[in-house]
Amino acid sequence: MTRSFHASHSNPIPSLRTLLTAILILGLGQATLAHADGDDGAPPDVAYRQKVMSNIGSNMGAIGDILKNGLMLPGAIAVHANLMAESAQLIGPAFKKNVTTKMTDAKPEIWEDWAKFEKVIADFEKAARDMEAAAKGGDMAAIGGAAKALGKSCGGCHKPFRKPKEESYHRMSHDEHDH
Numbered sequence: 001m002t003r004s005f006h007a008s009h010s011n012p013i014p015s016l017r018t019l020l021t022a023i024l025i026l027g028l029g030q031a032t033l034a035h036a037d038g039d040d041g042a043p044p045d046v047a048y049r050q051k052v053m054s055n056i057g058s059n060m061g062a063i064g065d066i067l068k069n070g071l072m073l074p075g076a077i078a079v080h081a082n083l084m085a086e087s088a089q090l091i092g093p094a095f096k097k098n099v100t101t102k103m104t105d106a107k108p109e110i111w112e113d114w115a116k117f118e119k120v121i122a123d124f125e126k127a128a129r130d131m132e133a134a135a136k137g138g139d140m141a142a143i144g145g146a147a148k149a150l151g152k153s154c155g156g157c158h159k160p161f162r163k164p165k166e167e168s169y170h171r172m173s174h175d176e177h178d179h
């Protein structure tokens with residue numbers, strides 16, 4: 001009796017604390033992002049689509065880390081590839097609304113040639129599925145080839161639809177410190 005009373009009483013305390021910590025971290029995270037974006041921060045639509053893209057970038061980076069360093073993480077590449085393939089369906093809706101601002105690297109060509117934008121999304125999704133299949137197959141040569149093709153599919157969209165590094169808003173916000 002005493003034990004279960006204690007158990008039910010002590011459990012909610014750490015979980016509440018965890019929740020509060022999570023809220024605090026989220027709040028701080030938002031403040032940090034708002035600050036990084038400058039006075040006229042990225043509009044919510046732009047911030048969202050950049051997060052969708054960041055996630056894809058993180059999964060790609062994780063696969064790169066595993067392959068380059070030979071990390072022993074069985075099954076991980078297939079999961080990262082699957083997450084990227086799933087993310088493909090988020091891209092269209094994320095960019096559908098034509099929102100341009102100086103805090104974006106999206107080129108106006110996206111909204112001028114939406115059909116082509118959808119085509120390169122499909123190419124990317126296929127490359128991610130091929131990567132997942134190769135990872136499950138376990139053949140290193142096939143995995144390497146699929147990783148290369150997947151990387152190429154990023155360029156297939158970035159080249160026509162994303163501003164080059166020299167024009168990136170990332171760089172512009174850094175340059176402001178130099179002036």
Ligand code: HEC
Nearest residue numbers: 050053054056057060104105106120121124154157161162
């Ligand atoms: C269908 C088009 C498309 C595909 C496919 C695509 N990207 Fe992008 N990506 C974009 C666009 C457009 C932007 C710029 C978004 C903005 O600034 O509003 C972007 C931005 C990014 C960013 C910067 C996000 C930020 O925080 O500003 C990263 C990282 C990124 N992409 C990684 C990748 C990787 C890695 C792949 C392939 C595995 C990939 N992308 C595939 C269109 C694409």
